[in-house]
Amino acid sequence: MENNEFDELLRKAVAKRCNTRMPAGMEARVRQKFNSRRHISWGWIASVAAVIAAVIVVPNVSNQNNHLDSNKRQVNTPSFFVEAGDKTELRLENSFVASGQLRSNIDEFYIKYQQ
Amino acid sequence: MSQEFIIGLRAKKPEIQTAFVNEYGPRVHAFILDVVGNACDADELTADVFVKAFNAVDKYDAAKSSLATWLLRIAHNVAVSHLRHPKLPTGPIDQTIECAETESDEDPRIEILNRAINLLDPNERALLHLHYFENARLSDIAYTLGVTEGAAAVRLHRIRAKLKTIIEKENGKQRI
Numbered sequence: 001m002e003n004n005e006f007d008e009l010l011r012k013a014v015a016k017r018c019n020t021r022m023p024a025g026m027e028a029r030v031r032q033k034f035n036s037r038r039h040i041s042w043g044w045i046a047s048v049a050a051v052i053a054a055v056i057v058v059p060n061v062s063n064q065n066n067h068l069d070s071n072k073r074q075v076n077t078p079s080f081f082v083e084a085g086d087k088t089e090l091r092l093e094n095s096f097v098a099s100g101q102l103r104s105n106i107d108e109f110y111i112k113y114q115q
Numbered sequence: 116m117s118q119e120f121i122i123g124l125r126a127k128k129p130e131i132q133t134a135f136v137n138e139y140g141p142r143v144h145a146f147i148l149d150v151v152g153n154a155c156d157a158d159e160l161t162a163d164v165f166v167k168a169f170n171a172v173d174k175y176d177a178a179k180s181s182l183a184t185w186l187l188r189i190a191h192n193v194a195v196s197h198l199r200h201p202k203l204p205t206g207p208i209d210q211t212i213e214c215a216e217t218e219s220d221e222d223p224r225i226e227i228l229n230r231a232i233n234l235l236d237p238n239e240r241a242l243l244h245l246h247y248f249e250n251a252r253l254s255d256i257a258y259t260l261g262v263t264e265g266a267a268a269v270r271l272h273r274i275r276a277k278l279k280t281i282i283e284k285e286n287g288k289q290r291i
Contacts (some may be wrong), residue, residue, distance in 0.1 A: 006279055007247075013228035016248040018145035020154050022161065026144075027136040029158075031129070106231040 117182040124172040136165050139183060142249070143190045149244040150237050152195040152282050160197055163273050164190045180258050184251070188259045224282055232282045239274050246271060 120138075123131025143164050148157040167189050232240060238260060245251040245259060257267040260280055 008274070009222065009224055009228060009282070010243070010275070011247045012222070012223045013232060014149065014243055016225060017149050017152075017229060017232065018244070018248060020148055020157075022141045022144035023158050026140050026158075026165075027133045030136050031132070031167075033162050033166045034132075034169055038281065042193060077153070109129045 116173075117177075120182060121172065121175065121177070124169060127169070132169060135168075139186055140165070142183065142248065143186060145248065146187055146190050146241070146244055147194050149248070150191070150241050151197060152233060152240075160190075160193050164193050167193065182256065184255045184258055187245070187249070187251075188261070191259050194241070195237050204239045218244070227282060228277075228278060231278050235274065235277075239270065242267065242270055243274060 120131060124135060140161065144157055147160045147164070148154060151157055151160065164186065168186055171189070175182070179185075191258070196253045232243065235243070241260060242256060245256045249278050251259070253264050253267055256271075257264040260267060262270075
């Protein structure tokens with residue numbers, strides 16, 4: 001088959017494939033999509049803002065919580081250098097625990113001494 | 116005219132957008148129909164192409180391509196992307212042939228060629244369309260497909276050879 005004949009055949013075949021016309025009202029469909037995409041873009045902006053807020057705010061809150069937790073841990077450790085407020089009660093409690101331990105140690109020593 | 120379109124589209128004038136769709140719509144629709152092979156999908160994707168074009172018109176560079184070539188490049192990307200990740204269930208490719216008007220005195224080899232074209236890669240179908248339907252220059256074909264001119268020329272040569280072999284085989288069978 002000659003190249004020219006083949007090219008002409010191919011041209012006809014491709015033209016036949018595109019024989020269906022574009023539907024009427026395409027411009028209205030495009031306009032509808034274009035406008036709805038604009039709304040979506042606002043939604044997209046809102047969702048991005050939400051993600052940014054989640055990334056920035058949540059770690060800060062959790063850091064604050066961690067800070068509080070670390071304070072609690074500090075409070076719970078027996079210390080006689082706690083200075084003020086409601087922590088005084090804890091200091092006293094620790095003192096009692098310590099004094100009770102001391103007393104039991106003395107009692108034990110006394111029993112051994114007597115023996 | 117294309118300069119008026121560019122200015123109007125950048126200003127987002129509705130009447131220019133409508134005129135733009137009416138001017139280039141049939142070409143874009145024909146191109147997508149040829150690549151995708153399904154009329155319903157082609158309608159939807161054609162609308163998508165214009166929406167993308169409206170949104171991206173600020174990036175259009177007249178020094179690189181004509182407005183039509185730029186639009187066909189968007190159409191090519193939309194069509195190929197659709198075939199890779201279909202949002203909607205795509206219909207069988209043969210529907211196109213059923214939709215098309217058939218002529219009784221038509222050369223039977225055209226039907227054979229059409230079946231062979233359906234078996235090609237979407238990029239290959241796009242290339243055939245640009246060459247045989249749009250009569251596009253090789254540089255425009257290369258720009259639309261995102262390849263070099265050399266690569267486009269080689270592909271076109273291979274596709275023609277492949278299709279020619281199919282036609283000649285079929286002719287041989289018919290003679291026997």
